[in-house]
Amino acid sequence: MSCEKMESRILAYVDGRLKESERPDVEKHVAACAPCRRRVEEFRAVSGLLEELPVFEPSPAFDARVRALVAAEPAKSNWWAWLRVPPRVAFAASALLVASLLFGYRSRMVEPVVHVDDAQMMQDLPVLEDHDVLTNFEPLKELPPPADDDSDSGSVPQQM
Amino acid sequence: MARTDVQLMLDVKAGDEASFELLLHRYRTPLVNFLFRMVRNREQAEDLAQEVFLRVYRARADYVPSAKFTTWMFRIATNLALNSVRDNRYHKREDSIDAPVMVDAEGGDEKVLDVADKHPNIEQHLVEDARVKMIRRAIDKLPEKQRAAVLLHKYQELDYAEIAKILSCSESALKSLLFRAYESLRVELAPLVAVQGRP
Numbered sequence: 394m395s396c397e398k399m400e401s402r403i404l405a406y407v408d409g410r411l412k413e414s415e416r417p418d419v420e421k422h423v424a425a426c427a428p429c430r431r432r433v434e435e436f437r438a439v440s441g442l443l444e445e446l447p448v449f450e451p452s453p454a455f456d457a458r459v460r461a462l463v464a465a466e467p468a469k470s471n472w473w474a475w476l477r478v479p480p481r482v483a484f485a486a487s488a489l490l491v492a493s494l495l496f497g498y499r500s501r502m503v504e505p506v507v508h509v510d511d512a513q514m515m516q517d518l519p520v521l522e523d524h525d526v527l528t529n530f531e532p533l534k535e536l537p538p539p540a541d542d543d544s545d546s547g548s549v550p551q552q553m
Numbered sequence: 554m555a556r557t558d559v560q561l562m563l564d565v566k567a568g569d570e571a572s573f574e575l576l577l578h579r580y581r582t583p584l585v586n587f588l589f590r591m592v593r594n595r596e597q598a599e600d601l602a603q604e605v606f607l608r609v610y611r612a613r614a615d616y617v618p619s620a621k622f623t624t625w626m627f628r629i630a631t632n633l634a635l636n637s638v639r640d641n642r643y644h645k646r647e648d649s650i651d652a653p654v655m656v657d658a659e660g661g662d663e664k665v666l667d668v669a670d671k672h673p674n675i676e677q678h679l680v681e682d683a684r685v686k687m688i689r690r691a692i693d694k695l696p697e698k699q700r701a702a703v704l705l706h707k708y709q710e711l712d713y714a715e716i717a718k719i720l721s722c723s724e725s726a727l728k729s730l731l732f733r734a735y736e737s738l739r740v741e742l743a744p745l746v747a748v749q750g751r752p
Contacts, residue, residue, distance in 0.1 A: 400728070400729070400732045401725060401728040401729070401732070402728075403732065404706075404728065404731050404732065404735065405713075405728075408706075410712070410713075432739075435739040435746050436735050436739065438739070438742075438745075438746040439735055439738045439739050439742060439746060440707065442688050442742055442745055442746070443688065443692075443703070443707045443708075443738075444707075445684065445685060445688060446590070446685060446688055446689065446692075447685065448582065448586050449585075449586065449589075449595075450582055451581050451582060451585045451599055451602070452599060455581060455585070455599055455602070455603070456577060456578075456581065458599075458603050459577055459581075459603050459606045459607070462603060462606075462607045462610075463573070463606075463607065463610050466607075466610065466611065
């Protein structure tokens with residue numbers, strides 16, 4: 394085994410993670426090569442020094458902060474999640490729906506559009522309800538008198 | 554018998570919040586320590602660790618145990634740490650409990666801050682002596698990818714295949730990274746290595 398090939402094996406050898414099949418060749422090289430043997434010793438020393446770094450516990454508020462972040466997450470999405478809309482959009486859509494329904498309802502309650510001839514008729518209604526005017530209306534004089542004289546009721550003649 | 558990480562994560566996926574608490578308890582310390590050794594600032598390390606747990610939680614619906622949980626989690630952590638280091642968003646300074654922290658106060662006068670006062674909950678028995686400082690500085694000097702490789706290899710005891718997946722490189726590239734990192738460390742820590750090697 395060459396020193397170059399040792400590069401990819403030396404740490405595994407130091408850590409004891411070397412494949413058993415490679416161990417004989419590596420140990421043979423280390424025994425025969427002073428620079429590689431020194432490198433193995435120094436890598437082992439470095440590994441030991443790294444273990445001296447202290448480990449600290451997270452701050453007491455750490456867990457609470459994680460829980461707060463998790464709690465702020467939206468509910469888990471599912472297959473109908475695409476139907477879900479932002480609250481503002483939902484409110485606006487609801488308001489629009491209510492307004493549409495209200496407008497439609499009120500439309501039915503509004504007095505129907507009056508045609509011009511009907512409007513004119515209603516404008517003339519006081520005249521038409523005047524008995525004297527009706528009795529003196531020339532076209533009506535040709536009509537036979539009604540069977541029941543209820544001209545005082547102010548009914549509008551059927552034919553205008 | 555304690556549930557495995559995969560079992561816990563699958564339970565989280567099924568809606569079991571208590572399983573997430575168990576994962577949080579199991580990995581909060583190694584995660585925060587890994588991130589601290591990467592970014593060298595305790596507050597930012599905790600912020601990043603919280604982000605890791607949040608991302609793990611967010612991914613629960615789509616979680617598939619195609620890799621070890623630790624591989625997945627430390628991949629998230631490493632990516633966040635590497636981004637943080639590269640973006641230089643955080644000041645990389647040593648957080649020593651004993652050493653005073655000098656900051657530029659208004660008016661140009663330097664103000665000595667007692668770190669213990671700033672972080673009253675840090676365990677006071679953690680004393681950074683010169684030896685530990687030297688080790689920290691040596692790790693800090695490593696390029697970020699070598700640093701991540703060393704930290705994952707040494708402190709998380711992940712195998713080469715896992716670390717290679719986390720760092721998105723081949724196993725041979727990883728071994729080369731580790732070799733170069735240890736070469737640098739043995740030079741930086743030569744005074745301590747020489748002492749270590751004495752019979």
